[in-house]
Amino acid sequence: METAEVRSQYTASQVLDASVDGIGRLQFILDLGQSGALHNKLHIDTGSLNYKRQVSVYAAPSLLSHGSSGWSLLTDKGYIFKFTDPQTTFSTDSGEVAYPQSSSRYLRVVVESGPEGALSLVSGSVYRYEISSAKEETETLPADVLQEKETQTTEVIVDLGAGNIPTHRLTLSLEEEGNFSRTAYLFGSADAKTWTRIGQGHLSQINTQRFTGGNSAIEYPESTYRFYKVSIQNFDDVPLTVANHVEVTHIIRTVVFEATPQKAYTLYYGNPKAFTPRYDLSRYFEYLETTSLPEATLGSERENSEYIVPAGSVVPFTERNKLLLNVTLAFLCLLIAMFVGWYIWRHVRHNASAGIVPPVMPSVLPQTPTSASAPQSTTTPQPAITSSPQPIPPPVVPPQHTEVPRQ
Incomplete structure (x- = not known):
């Protein structure tokens, strides 16, 4: 698969003679250390917050002063900016300037003045920036x-x-x-x-x-x-x-593959689970000149008759039949309740047919009040007989003597 590819190679550089001239222009020189290294892009990093400035870039094989006429103009169309919103803290910027490819050791950079005042330079970097042949x-x-x-x-x-x-x-x-x-x-x-x-x-x-x-x-x-x-x-x-x-x-993405002339090939697409194949072509693809390769034409689109739709995930029976599960549980609960009620009814009926009377708890009877002169007797409690209940006799009242007055 041929796609756009960006290659960025950093070139070490040193900032020299950074200054601001009388009209507020920031200017500095970048020393790349040696001649012969190709470069075509630089990045300017400033400490200022809001600005829009045009940039010019010059080149020379040897170190010159800023005012020298020996500098060769590479571009005067550079444009850098930075915008910061203090209310939303939103910030966006662009500090890159592109110019024609050069092998010069020294670059002179001039940042034009603006209403915000002179910019403060933090650093300057030089790159070789390349984009592959993808369109x-x-x-x-x-x-x-x-x-x-x-x-x-x-x-x-x-x-x-x-x-x-x-x-x-x-x-x-x-x-x-x-x-x-x-x-x-x-x-x-x-x-x-x-x-x-x-x-x-x-x-x-x-x-x-x-x-x-x-x-x-x-x-x-x-x-x-x-x-x-x-x-x-x-x-x-x-x-x-x-x-x-x-x-x-x-x-625009293109597919590059090895092909035999006069032979038909089939292009399959649409399977999100397809794995990426691995061929030797991917390891020497960067050495090919793809712009001169012959182009294949696409035929009509049709369904793949050999494609088998993968089986979906198995859903448990209880998840597929939730209503049936709920009805079954309700029926089982009702059946258990009916069984418990029948068991209790059968037990009570059996006891009644066998003449078994449920035991009665003994009750405490109130004492019969007696006269003040009658002595109170102390009764020792007797053990209860549980064979069968006995009737309790009425309390015995001692006879009282009545004196008849003499005539």
Whole structure:
């Protein structure tokens, strides 16, 4: 599989003669240590927070002063910026400047002045930056533009028509003539309902006497969503005028394989569980000149008749028949209750037919009150007889003598 490949080789360098001239330009010299090493890109790191500056890069085989006419211009189209929002702590920047490939040992870098004042240099780095032969393709698609007054944003929504299409850049068409600088957030979605934030950028257009430049594209990690939404933060400024179409960029991928002329091959796709094959070709692919290879043409698409759909996971019987399980448990509970009730009824009936009377607990009878003159007797309790209950005799009342008065 041939895709875009980025190679970045760092070249050690030393910063010399860093200074700020009378008009606020930051200038410094980078010493690469030796001549002959190829390089085509540098990165400027500053300690300043908000700025937009143009950059010029010069080259020389020997060390010269800043004002020398021996410097050769490599580019004066460099552009660096940094934007920091103190309220949301959002920050975005770009400090890279590309120039034609050079083998010079010394580079002179001039950062133009700006209204924010002179920049403070932290470091400067030199690279050799290469991109493989993979190509990009840009497609223009219609988009819906919505002005949201409540959130003070401009939303641009684009539908790719299908998912699983890898993209990595989205470019807006801004129909503005004045100067502006806005933060933009990028979201992706599979159904245009649930959105996931996947990137952010800074849209700007500056045209002044000191600086001219702008940016209308948002770079993001390669994604395969069907829907994309750009939310431009207008705040209290007039909403931007955005055209109802956007440009979506993706990398063209090619499949390179060994083939015999006049022979047909079949390309299979769509199996997410397929493993990656390993061939010798992958180990010497980087030494091939792929731009001159013959291109194969695709035939008609058809179903794979030999494909067998894998069996799904086995679902337990109890999970597949939850209603039957609940009815069975209820029936078993009812059956157990009926058995317990029948057992109790049978036990009571058996005792009644055998003449077995349940034992009666002895009760305490109240004592019969006696006259004050009658002595109270102490009765020793006797052991209870449990064979059968006996009737309790009524208490014996001692006879009382009545005296008849004499006549």
